[in-house]
Structure formats: structure tokens, C-alpha cells
Amino acid sequence: MHEDDLDRAEDDYFASLTLAEADGDDRAVEAALRPKTLDELIGQQRVREQLSLVLEAARRRERAPDHVLLSGPPGLGKTTLAMIIAAEMSAPLRITSGPAITHAGDLAAILSGLNEGEVLFVDEIHRMSRPAEEMLYLAMEDFRVDVVIGKGPGATAIPIDLPPFTLVGATTRAGLLPGPLRDRFGFTGHLGLYEPEDLELIVRRSAGLLEVTLQDDGAAEIAGRSRGTPRIANRLLRRVRDYAQVKADGTVTQEIAAKALDLYEVDALGLDRLDLAVLDALCRRFGGGPVGISTLAVAVGEERETVEEVAEPFLVRSGFLARTPRGRVATPAAWGHLGLPVPASAEAAAWSADSLWDEP
Numbered sequence: 001m002h003e004d005d006l007d008r009a010e011d012d013y014f015a016s017l018t019l020a021e022a023d024g025d026d027r028a029v030e031a032a033l034r035p036k037t038l039d040e041l042i043g044q045q046r047v048r049e050q051l052s053l054v055l056e057a058a059r060r061r062e063r064a065p066d067h068v069l070l071s072g073p074p075g076l077g078k079t080t081l082a083m084i085i086a087a088e089m090s091a092p093l094r095i096t097s098g099p100a101i102t103h104a105g106d107l108a109a110i111l112s113g114l115n116e117g118e119v120l121f122v123d124e125i126h127r128m129s130r131p132a133e134e135m136l137y138l139a140m141e142d143f144r145v146d147v148v149i150g151k152g153p154g155a156t157a158i159p160i161d162l163p164p165f166t167l168v169g170a171t172t173r174a175g176l177l178p179g180p181l182r183d184r185f186g187f188t189g190h191l192g193l194y195e196p197e198d199l200e201l202i203v204r205r206s207a208g209l210l211e212v213t214l215q216d217d218g219a220a221e222i223a224g225r226s227r228g229t230p231r232i233a234n235r236l237l238r239r240v241r242d243y244a245q246v247k248a249d250g251t252v253t254q255e256i257a258a259k260a261l262d263l264y265e266v267d268a269l270g271l272d273r274l275d276l277a278v279l280d281a282l283c284r285r286f287g288g289g290p291v292g293i294s295t296l297a298v299a300v301g302e303e304r305e306t307v308e309e310v311a312e313p314f315l316v317r318s319g320f321l322a323r324t325p326r327g328r329v330a331t332p333a334a335w336g337h338l339g340l341p342v343p344a345s346a347e348a349a350a351w352s353a354d355s356l357w358d359e360p
């Protein structure tokens, strides 16, 4: 069995579980809490409107919608959206991922097995091999793959026509995709971190599905500590529910939520261990910066990618870290959050960070 088939079977399995069956298994609960339609999706107003237009137009033309690229930090709903696209088009969904496609042949097999209108979801599309990527260009644009038979001068390419399909690619970093690949997507949706109000709605929706009694201030407490991320909000809700059931009568109040999250070392603003380690290294070891992201990653013992894609977006959004052309700098708020006096240099660095830049 191919790894992607396995992924698919696993995802189908998790998605098919009812909440009662899934409960207790975090991954299965996550799948069961996924919104199934665009209307059910909370937040991401702009992406939702744009995508709904793309899908509605395709439905009216009775054609497969244009290829869609979804980018954004982990846990914001890329996989969920891919499933929604297929569901909204009443089309079957095939799931694979960049790292699972090691040879162009793997991709050729997947592509040539597609049926008309099918949605092919390629997660972590930035991690596909170069030859597979080139094969994908042709498939996306001309709905064709060239399968090479033989080797050396005698090798021949046999073109195989593909039925119209929709590719949905997901990446945590659109900036890492080669230009030619990015350009072949008809629509790119960028998912940004969620606002606390939206997270509150998500927590309340999930509590309803999980049959947790949740007070409004309890929902706000969980939302406020969820790092702008629905996956984290749902996970914190489950930990708080455990706490409420064991230590109280099961009702999640603000006080219960705060106590439970303190116990799990999620601080009042939602910073987790990694976030705090990054801030701590930045302030204590590098005097507040500027310091390069790779150096910072080594200092906290993490992959550069993890620091850049998981910790940094939230720290920037929370106003603790600024990205400058010379490196990352801690803002005065960061020193304050760590309970350290703000050095004069930090004030100055924050002012010079007016040249803040953002990735495309």
C-alpha cells in the first residue's frame, strides 16, 4: 500500500468516526470537530468569501474549480478547507503530501488514477521533490503527464491525458514555493491567525459538539490562550474539560479554565514553552537582538523552520518580536512579559524596527 493511500485511509477512518466513538483519541476528536461546509467555518472571512465565489462559479459552469493554494501557519484550517472544497463540489477527495511523493513516478500514479472533477489535496506541497514538481506543472496547466519509459538516449516520453481535476495545495510557507508552481494556482488563500472573538466562537461550537458545559467567560479564557489557532483552542478545551470533570462538577468557568491552563503551562497570553524559550534566548542571551533566525533556533534547540513557522508568527502578532532586515529583535513588551527591566537599547531597537518587513 502506498503511503498516500495509507494517509487517505487513515483520514477517512478518523473523519468517519462519530464524536462518541472518537472521544479520548485526540486526533480522531480533531477530525470529528472539523467544520464540513464553508458556512460552518468560523472566521477567515475574506478567504471564505473569495473561495465561495470560486466554487459557486465553478458549480454554475459545471467545471472543476481552479487549483487552490492554501498557506498559513499550522492548525489554522488548511486541511479542513481542502475537505470543504471537495464536499462543496460533491467531489471525491484524494489526500497525499509532498514528502510522500519521493519519485515523479509516485505522482504519475496518483495523477493518472484521478477521476473527472476529483480534488487532489497535496499537503506540505513545498516539500515535494523537484522532478515531481515539474511533472505537476504540466498536469496543472495542460492536464497531462509525460511518463518516461526506458533510460538514456532510448528513453521515450509517453503523454497521458488527465481528466480535469482540482489541485489543492497546502503549505505553511507560500514563500518557499518556486514561482512557477505558485503561479499555476488560480487562487491563493492565505490563512492568518484568528481573532480572539472567532476563537471564542470555535471553542463554543466545539464545546457544544463535545457536550461540555462552558460558561462565556470560560470560553473567553480558553480563546485568549489559544495562540490564534483553532487546533490549539480545541486542544485546550479538552484539557480544561478533563480538569473540570476531575477537580470540579464538569462546568468550565473562567476560574477553572485559568487554573487548568496554568497547570498545563499555557501562560495568560497563550505563550507556550517554545514561545517563551525563544523570547528568553532573545532577551537574556542576545541582549534583545538583532539576531538571525538560525542562531535563535540553535539557541532554543529547535529546527529553524519550527521557530520561523510556529513561534515567530504568534510572537510578531503579539507584539513581542519584530523582524528587521538585520535580524529579530525583542520589543519592550517582551522584556516586560519576562519580568525583566527594559534596557534602553530595546527601546531604540523597537523604534528602528519601522523597516519591518513581511514575507509575501
Ligand SMILES: Nc1ncnc2c1ncn2[C@@H]1O[C@H](COP(=O)(O)OP(=O)(O)OP(=O)(O)O)[C@@H](O)[C@H]1O
Pocket (backbone or CB within 6 Å): 029, 030, 031, 033, 034, 035, 040, 041, 042, 043, 044, 073, 074, 075, 076, 077, 078, 079, 080, 081, 172, 202, 230, 231, 234
Ligand atoms: N475556521 C475554523 N472553524 C472551526 N474549527 C476550525 C477552523 N479551522 C480549523 N479548525 C479546527 O482546527 C483543527 C485543525 O485544522 P486543520 O487540520 O485544518 O489545520 P491545518 O491548517 O491543516 O494544519 P497543519 O498545517 O498542521 O496541517 C481542525 O480539527 C478543525 O476542527
Ligand SMILES: [Mg+2]
Pocket (backbone or CB within 6 Å): 078, 079, 080, 123, 170
Ligand atoms: Mg493540515
